[in-house]
Amino acid sequence: MEHRRVETGDGTELHLIAAGLDGPLTPVLLVHGLASNARLWDGVSKRLSAAGHPVAAVDQRGHGRSAKPDFGYDFATLTDDLIAIVDDLGWCNGRTPFVAGQSWGANVVLELTVRHPEATTGVALVDGGTIELAGRFADWPTCQVALAPPTLTGTDAAAFEHLVRTHHPDWPEDGIVGTLANMEVLPDGTIRPWLSRANHMTILRHLWEHRPASRYPLVRVPVLLLPADDPASPRWLAGKREEVSRATTSLARSMTHWIEGDHDLHAQHPDVVAELIHDATGPSLFS
Numbered sequence: 001m002e003h004r005r006v007e008t009g010d011g012t013e014l015h016l017i018a019a020g021l022d023g024p025l026t027p028v029l030l031v032h033g034l035a036s037n038a039r040l041w042d043g044v045s046k047r048l049s050a051a052g053h054p055v056a057a058v059d060q061r062g063h064g065r066s067a068k069p070d071f072g073y074d075f076a077t078l079t080d081d082l083i084a085i086v087d088d089l090g091w092c093n094g095r096t097p098f099v100a101g102q103s104w105g106a107n108v109v110l111e112l113t114v115r116h117p118e119a120t121t122g123v124a125l126v127d128g129g130t131i132e133l134a135g136r137f138a139d140w141p142t143c144q145v146a147l148a149p150p151t152l153t154g155t156d157a158a159a160f161e162h163l164v165r166t167h168h169p170d171w172p173e174d175g176i177v178g179t180l181a182n183m184e185v186l187p188d189g190t191i192r193p194w195l196s197r198a199n200h201m202t203i204l205r206h207l208w209e210h211r212p213a214s215r216y217p218l219v220r221v222p223v224l225l226l227p228a229d230d231p232a233s234p235r236w237l238a239g240k241r242e243e244v245s246r247a248t249t250s251l252a253r254s255m256t257h258w259i260e261g262d263h264d265l266h267a268q269h270p271d272v273v274a275e276l277i278h279d280a281t282g283p284s285l286f287s
Contacts, residue, residue, distance in 0.1 A: 001045075008061075008084040010072060015065035016085065017042075018056040020049030026098050026121060026281040027091045029082065030057040033103030033128060034203055035149060035195045036264075037064035039178035040102070043270025044277070046174070051278050054095075058085055060105065062199040064181065073202045075210060079112045086119055098281045100124035100273075102266055104207055107131055111210070114218045122222040124277050127263050129225070130243035133208045136236075143208055149200050153192040157185045168268070175267030212243075216250035223247075224280045225256040226273065228265050255280075 004016040017038045028048050030041040038057035045055045059066040061081060062073065072078070082099070091097045099120045101109030106128030113123055123129075137143035152160070164179050171179075183191035193200075227244050230237060248254050257276055261268045 006085050006088045008081050012061050013067045015059040016056045019045050021054045023052045023054045025052040027054040029097045029099045031101035031105035033105045037181050039181040040267045043174035044266050044274045047274035062195050064194050075111045078108045079115045096121045098122050102126040103128035114215050124224040126226045127228040130247045154190050157191050171268050223251050223254040229258045229260045
């Protein structure tokens with residue numbers, strides 16, 4: 001794994017974790033979800049790079065080891081951030097990448113295909129990209145209260161790790177380590193999220209305003225939909241099925257693979273997600 005820094009157009013420094021950059025296959029850019037970080041993709045990245053793909057996972061602005069400005073969390077700026085990464089890695093000249101995003105990050109990736117259609121050969125939307133919060137909540141105040149992040153600052157780091165391991169007993173170690181990396185460990189042994197609460201709520205508001213259904217007819221690249229089939233969350237599953245069905249009906253070229261598991265499928269099932277992304281970069285999957 002190679003750690004890199006990329007400066008965006010507005011001067012924000014982004015942290016990347018890259019692997020196998022000299023690989024001969026299609027490059028893959030990996031984009032995490034809200035309040036997450038690039039390390040959640042470690043398992044997928046290792047498998048893709050081993051197969052021959054150059055891979056880069058980004059800490060989006062405000063997250064992980066990237067800079068944390070109090071601006072730039074709108075979808076236009078976030079997609080420009082991804083373009084800065086593609087340019088820095090030299091993937092804009094004959095090595096156009098496949099881009100995968102998870103949750104909110106998948107909505108960002110979907111937006112990328114519309115604002116910068118030349119920037120990718122195809123995309124994977126991992127339990128996201130179809131999220132329309134306005135269809136799930138009556139209004140923004142209701143959404144704001146329901147989805148506000150829990151207060152974790154001050155929690156003992158060891159206690160937090162125990163909680164993560166207890167809640168995800170079937171996850172591989174890469175997934176556990178990646179989840180723990182959502183938090184900064186302070187000198188006193190307590191944690192705080194890398195993403196500030198203020199920036200979290202700003203992103204959530206932009207996600208509330210995002211309308212993926214209006215973007216589907218504009219997407220011209222192949223789309224791989226990887227929604228999580230999580231029977232433990234029946235409240236969300238019914239609405240998710242409707243959103244995914246709407247996407248498959250409206251997208252010009254798409255394939256859908258439901259995967260039984262948690263929201264963070266890429267952390268829980270990196271082998272499955274990596275294999276599906278690898279297959280999706282092939283020349284004939286969507287033909």
